[in-house]
Amino acid sequence: MSLAEDFARVSRFGAGEGGAVDRQAATAADGDQRRWLCERLAGAGARIVVDPIGNIFGLFTWTDGADWVMCGSHLDSQPNGGRYDGAYGVVAALNAAEELDARVRSGNLTPVRNLVVVDWTNEEGARFQPSVMGSSVHCGFLALEDALGSTDASGVTLRQALSGIGFLGNEEFTGTAVRYAEIHVEQGDRMEREELDVAAVSANWAAGKYDIRITGEQGHTGSTPMVQRRDALVGLARIVAAIDDFARHHDEQFHASATDVVTFPHSPNVVTSVAAAHIELRSAELGTVLRAEEWFEEMLSTVADAYGLEIEVVQRSARGSRAFWPEGIELTRSVAQSLGFTVGELCTIAGHDAVIVARTMPTVLIFVPSCGGHAHSPREYTLPSDLEKGLVTLTGVLAELTAGY
Amino acid sequence: MSLAEDFARVSRFGAGEGGAVDRQAATAADGDQRRWLCERLAGAGARIVVDPIGNIFGLFTWTDGADWVMCGSHLDSQPNGGRYDGAYGVVAALNAAEELDARVRSGNLTPVRNLVVVDWTNEEGARFQPSVMGSSVHCGFLALEDALGSTDASGVTLRQALSGIGFLGNEEFTGTAVRYAEIHVEQGDRMEREELDVAAVSANWAAGKYDIRITGEQGHTGSTPMVQRRDALVGLARIVAAIDDFARHHDEQFHASATDVVTFPHSPNVVTSVAAAHIELRSAELGTVLRAEEWFEEMLSTVADAYGLEIEVVQRSARGSRAFWPEGIELTRSVAQSLGFTVGELCTIAGHDAVIVARTMPTVLIFVPSCGGHAHSPREYTLPSDLEKGLVTLTGVLAELTAGY
Numbered sequence: 001m002s003l004a005e006d007f008a009r010v011s012r013f014g015a016g017e018g019g020a021v022d023r024q025a026a027t028a029a030d031g032d033q034r035r036w037l038c039e040r041l042a043g044a045g046a047r048i049v050v051d052p053i054g055n056i057f058g059l060f061t062w063t064d065g066a067d068w069v070m071c072g073s074h075l076d077s078q079p080n081g082g083r084y085d086g087a088y089g090v091v092a093a094l095n096a097a098e099e100l101d102a103r104v105r106s107g108n109l110t111p112v113r114n115l116v117v118v119d120w121t122n123e124e125g126a127r128f129q130p131s132v133m134g135s136s137v138h139c140g141f142l143a144l145e146d147a148l149g150s151t152d153a154s155g156v157t158l159r160q161a162l163s164g165i166g167f168l169g170n171e172e173f174t175g176t177a178v179r180y181a182e183i184h185v186e187q188g189d190r191m192e193r194e195e196l197d198v199a200a201v202s203a204n205w206a207a208g209k210y211d212i213r214i215t216g217e218q219g220h221t222g223s224t225p226m227v228q229r230r231d232a233l234v235g236l237a238r239i240v241a242a243i244d245d246f247a248r249h250h251d252e253q254f255h256a257s258a259t260d261v262v263t264f265p266h267s268p269n270v271v272t273s274v275a276a277a278h279i280e281l282r283s284a285e286l287g288t289v290l291r292a293e294e295w296f297e298e299m300l301s302t303v304a305d306a307y308g309l310e311i312e313v314v315q316r317s318a319r320g321s322r323a324f325w326p327e328g329i330e331l332t333r334s335v336a337q338s339l340g341f342t343v344g345e346l347c348t349i350a351g352h353d354a355v356i357v358a359r360t361m362p363t364v365l366i367f368v369p370s371c372g373g374h375a376h377s378p379r380e381y382t383l384p385s386d387l388e389k390g391l392v393t394l395t396g397v398l399a400e401l402t403a404g405y
Numbered sequence: 406m407s408l409a410e411d412f413a414r415v416s417r418f419g420a421g422e423g424g425a426v427d428r429q430a431a432t433a434a435d436g437d438q439r440r441w442l443c444e445r446l447a448g449a450g451a452r453i454v455v456d457p458i459g460n461i462f463g464l465f466t467w468t469d470g471a472d473w474v475m476c477g478s479h480l481d482s483q484p485n486g487g488r489y490d491g492a493y494g495v496v497a498a499l500n501a502a503e504e505l506d507a508r509v510r511s512g513n514l515t516p517v518r519n520l521v522v523v524d525w526t527n528e529e530g531a532r533f534q535p536s537v538m539g540s541s542v543h544c545g546f547l548a549l550e551d552a553l554g555s556t557d558a559s560g561v562t563l564r565q566a567l568s569g570i571g572f573l574g575n576e577e578f579t580g581t582a583v584r585y586a587e588i589h590v591e592q593g594d595r596m597e598r599e600e601l602d603v604a605a606v607s608a609n610w611a612a613g614k615y616d617i618r619i620t621g622e623q624g625h626t627g628s629t630p631m632v633q634r635r636d637a638l639v640g641l642a643r644i645v646a647a648i649d650d651f652a653r654h655h656d657e658q659f660h661a662s663a664t665d666v667v668t669f670p671h672s673p674n675v676v677t678s679v680a681a682a683h684i685e686l687r688s689a690e691l692g693t694v695l696r697a698e699e700w701f702e703e704m705l706s707t708v709a710d711a712y713g714l715e716i717e718v719v720q721r722s723a724r725g726s727r728a729f730w731p732e733g734i735e736l737t738r739s740v741a742q743s744l745g746f747t748v749g750e751l752c753t754i755a756g757h758d759a760v761i762v763a764r765t766m767p768t769v770l771i772f773v774p775s776c777g778g779h780a781h782s783p784r785e786y787t788l789p790s791d792l793e794k795g796l797v798t799l800t801g802v803l804a805e806l807t808a809g810y
Contacts, residue, residue: 220780221662237645375625
């Protein structure tokens with residue numbers, strides 16, 4: 001097998017039109033790709049462990065009792081998502097591990113640490129919230145029961161969904177992991193503009209994520225006088241426009257969004273009584289997010305007062321900005337340069353499992369370019385040559401990390 | 406039976422919490438209430454005709470070959486709707502017809518016209534569009550095949566839904582109807598404020614109804630630079646806010662709304678690529694609606710250009726303002742005054758089956774008060790004494806109309 005063959009195989013799970021994949025966490029398509037991964041890992045000689053949140057670990061044990069280097073990403077996708085996000089990282093980890101295992105078996109590599117490939121459950125947070133769920137449970141930042149109790153839009157719990165696809169595990173990965181590495185597509189266009197082959201991630205942006213629920217009152221869209229209306233959709237519109245204005249008038253180091261709108265009732269002639277949405281505020285600096293949060297809460301109460309609405313806000317997650325392991329950045333640079341690749345540094349704006357794991361151990365996060373910066377879209381694309389350059393960089397990094405770096 | 410008993414019975418079909426009913430067109434609850442109505446009409450001596458769009462006619466034939474007076478409204482409701490809207494008019498028509506039939510049989514009334522009670526299919530236009538569907542098909546303003554081909558949010562056609570509840574009829578009402586009367590709750594608070602018992606509707610507002618569909622592009626809510634986003638939800642927010650501003654800064658003779666929002670995809674971390682909504686522009690004057698429509702289309706293209714979106718608009722219906730039959734208004738006044746009731750005149754802002762039928766024959770539309778003006782809401786309420794006053798007024802009006810007025 002090769003990276004290209006494995007990636008082509010994974011791209012068929014949940015495939016839709018125009019390059020799209022839809023294999024959200026714990027769906028049937030996710031079950032299919034998980035079974036494929038387990039067979040592929042077992043075929044490569046790894047022992048499989050599935051933990052109670054469904055994380056899949058493929059263990060390459062070279063020295064009994066030695067510490068572990070962990071490498072992985074996630075196979076789950078967004079709805080109508082792209083093929084590269086997460087899947088590339090899992091397939092690259094698998095291929096890098098296979099290559100290193102062959103070197104160990106042929107006596108060309110003498111590692112002091114073992115290697116474990118991991119597929120984290122529900123990184124995307126699309127069907128079930130919160131995102132980066134499997135890595136957060138593994139690292140002890142999210143209670144297992146809370147995660148398993150998360151429900152999708154149809155009321156199905158993650159516990160039921162994982163059980164349904166046969167991935168509600170009952171083992172734990174009990175090795176001592178001391179290093180983590182992940183490779184991912186950039187999801188922005190900076191590497192393309194700067195003509196970088198690979199990049200070492202130096203820090204992650206801070207983010208605040210919130211659910212809002214606006215309650216107004218049903219009424220007739222014809223006969224109700226305008227001044228008597230308590231229209232939850234009008235409230236939502238004012239909020240979404242205000243957030244967009246706020247972000248556009250900020251500098252480039254601040255992003256914000258409103259998504260995932262649900263309204264009630266659905267009729268052309270009835271004033272909307274309930275509107276819910278998900279709000280995100282992100283910045284390179286935590287202080288900027290916190291100041292935006294103050295503005296946001298004040299803006300919500302202004303809208304509530306102006307339109308006679310009740311607005312509830314629940315903060316779903318808060319993430320500080322954080323620098324990555326400096327020696328890991330240096331390692332990525334030196335490996336990439338020794339391979340003749342152009343290499344740079346950048347921040348990750350998006351969250352990744354590596355952002356979670358980095359809080360518990362030295363972590364390397366490597367990016368490869370995304371053509372046009374398209375992400376969470378069927379238009380995601382990375383050149384095959386860039387995927388290969390990323391793989392050999394990751395393999396070199398893992399060789400060093402398993403050697404004790 | 407009595408008006409109060411019949412109304413209490415109908416209020417149990419599709420009953421929910423807090424006085425709500427949900428018996429949208431051609432649902433199981435609608436099937437149940439239709440069967441009840443047919444039994445109740447047949448028990449009162451009427452012959453039942455169900456036409457191909459599912460309109461139910463209950464024929465009281467007093468003179469073979471005579472012209473007909475038609476009286477009715479609709480039993481279908483909005484989602485989480487109120488008990489009075491439509492149902493009161495059907496139940497009042499039934500009770501008025503029963504009373505007049507008793508007078509005819511006892512020799513106290515000698516009509517020159519027959520009387521037919523009607524339950525029009527899908528007045529609300531909630532589950533299936535357009536609204537006032539059954540009366541529009543009956544009057545020849547909407548093609549039967551177009552109406553039956555209308556689909557709900559799950560893709561079920563009205564033909565399938567009517568067939569499923571056993572009300573895809575194969576007869577036609579072939580009598581010559583020469584007068585139409587309907588009684589309805591006001592759905593506004595003017596009668597309450599002016600202490601009117603009943604009101605004659607003198608005209609209906611003009612209305613333009615539109616479907617918009619905004620197409621942007623999926624992207625990552627984190628990493629996509631703000632200026633590169635083509636967020637369909639931001640476009641929708643700008644449009645909804647602009648329409649609300651436009652209507653609030655207009656005089657009281659203009660109402661506008663956006664409702665029934667559908668977005669894609671549903672994920673906290675994906676920029677919305679598609680947002681659809683229903684827009685209504687209403688005014689007492691058609692010219693005002695047409696000027697608002699020009700403004701609306703210009704505003705849509707400004708939003709499309711500013712945010713890199715494509716916006717499609719389809720006009721779903723256009724209704725001119727129209728005066729009601731002057732002699733009918735006079736008749737309502739004189740009947741109400743002879744009964745000792747306070748009576749006034751007002752326009753209807755909402756559409757009704759009577760607005761459609763009025764284009765084909767002299768039509769009387771009578772209102773009774775709505776407490777607090779609540780409409781399309783579980784909070785709809787009309788005092789039992791007002792319901793009774795409306796019934797005796799309607800009975801008096803029908804006595805005159807069947808006598809040849």
